[in-house]
Amino acid sequence: MAAIVSVQNLTKSYEGGFTALDDVSLDIEEGEIIALLGPNGAGKTTLISTICGITVPTSGHILVGGHDTITDFRAARQLIGLVPQEINLEPFEKVRNAVRFSRGLFGLGRDDAHIDKVLAQLSLSDKAGNQIKTLSGGMKRRVLIAKALSHEPRVLFLDEPSAGVDVELRKDMWQVVADLKKQGVTIILTTHYIEEAEAIADRIAVINKGQILLVEDKEKLMERMGRKTLRIELTEPLERIPESLSSWDLELAPDGRALIYHYDSQSDSTGITRLLAAVRDAGLQLRDLQTRQSSLEEIFVGLVHGEDDAA
Ligand SMILES: Nc1ncnc2c1ncn2[C@@H]1O[C@H](COP(=O)(O)OP(=O)(O)OP(=O)(O)O)[C@@H](O)[C@H]1O
Ligand SMILES: [Mg+2]
CATH class of the missing domain: 3.40.50.300 (P-loop containing nucleotide triphosphate hydrolases)
Structure with a gap:
């Protein structure tokens, strides 16, 4: 066109x-x-x-x-x-x-x-x-x-x-x-x-x-930019991410009560099954699991703020 x-x-x-x-x-x-x-x-x-x-x-x-x-x-x-x-x-x-x-x-x-x-x-x-x-x-x-x-x-x-x-x-x-x-x-x-x-x-x-x-x-x-987030809620709060999970790209929620994992839902292997096994092996008890797709709004805010940070 x-x-x-x-x-x-x-x-x-x-x-x-x-x-x-x-x-x-x-x-x-x-x-x-x-x-x-x-x-x-x-x-x-x-x-x-x-x-x-x-x-x-x-x-x-x-x-x-x-x-x-x-x-x-x-x-x-x-x-x-x-x-x-x-x-x-x-x-x-x-x-x-x-x-x-x-x-x-x-x-x-x-x-x-x-x-x-x-x-x-x-x-x-x-x-x-x-x-x-x-x-x-x-x-x-x-x-x-x-x-x-x-x-x-x-x-x-x-x-x-x-x-x-x-x-x-x-x-x-x-x-x-x-x-x-x-x-x-x-x-x-x-x-x-x-x-x-x-x-x-x-x-x-x-x-x-x-x-x-x-x-x-x-x-x-x-x-391309809409990543998914898995939130793993824990029964007991953590002070830091256990050493055995350090190879995973995880974030600890500010209150320590959840591990947050970002992944690409388009990819063949999201890693979720292995991650959950590793979380269990680390001796952590799960209270709940939630997944969320990031919206255009988050993409937009990320872009505009990223620009501000770079300036
Ligand atoms: N006639 C003008 N003289 C001087 N500066 C102006 C004039 N018109 C707009 N600006 C400035 O140019 C910039 C862009 O304004 P513009 O109105 O294009 O923004 P916008 O993206 O449409 O914003 P909004 O979402 O608020 O409508 C602003 O900093 C504004 O103050
Ligand atoms: Mg305008």
Whole structure:
């Protein structure tokens, strides 16, 4: 598949000299859903705004559908729908008019059938004639998505789409994203909910301090980094790990009441059977055993903290 968005060596320093993006390169394939994960201030919104031409890059190039976002701005922008992080709606405007107006901004002719389709897709049909100020926060976010879809973009950017949205609406939104993907729309979203990335993304990009730490297929990432943990709870606390178990990669729980063993569940031999025999031979009594798969959240926290430690 060809890249529909290609970010090449992008750097953005704001006035005052703060570097929010530091030599970022990223190719986004047509039809994929990519989630940008990163802590507050990592540069996610700056990256999205620069691709959308709202923020001017300090150096580097961006192509959208092959069009340079600086030299061929209009053609590039036409392909993009943007749902901003901040809600910026006109409170007295009615829902359908707001969406229709957005389409007009792109110089496209009126197409009420398309507007109605978008409103229906976002479950806004019965609110079409309501003033925006009468809607709840979650509904307003849907109006933002409808506006972003008004000109039939091929690439949709969602900056924190589920901030302030309750669990039920968030799941509805995931459905909307899945439907758009089926229609061939490429989706780039930022989120603080790792669960959200886990649920809907095809690929994950982790960004911290203006740099991309990793871009990887979600399933592969979880397989590669998602280790399993076996927790062996003991009847009597230990002060230290017995000498006979020193060849195993074990950790002692802070209260001494459990041995923790990390292993790769994909490998042919996890070593668990031999380990349990060795624990028994060391004269230890087991109270309980638990296994746990590390989540994307732990992988993410490990990556971002690892980066801090290295700095
Ligand atoms: N207009 C601006 N002028 C100066 N600095 C800015 C400007 N906009 C953003 N920054 C700084 O750039 C850095 C990245 O900000 P950005 O909004 O891209 O982060 P983010 O990853 O979207 O964070 P969040 O998760 O909080 O939305 C931050 O340190 C921020 O303070
Ligand atoms: Mg942001």
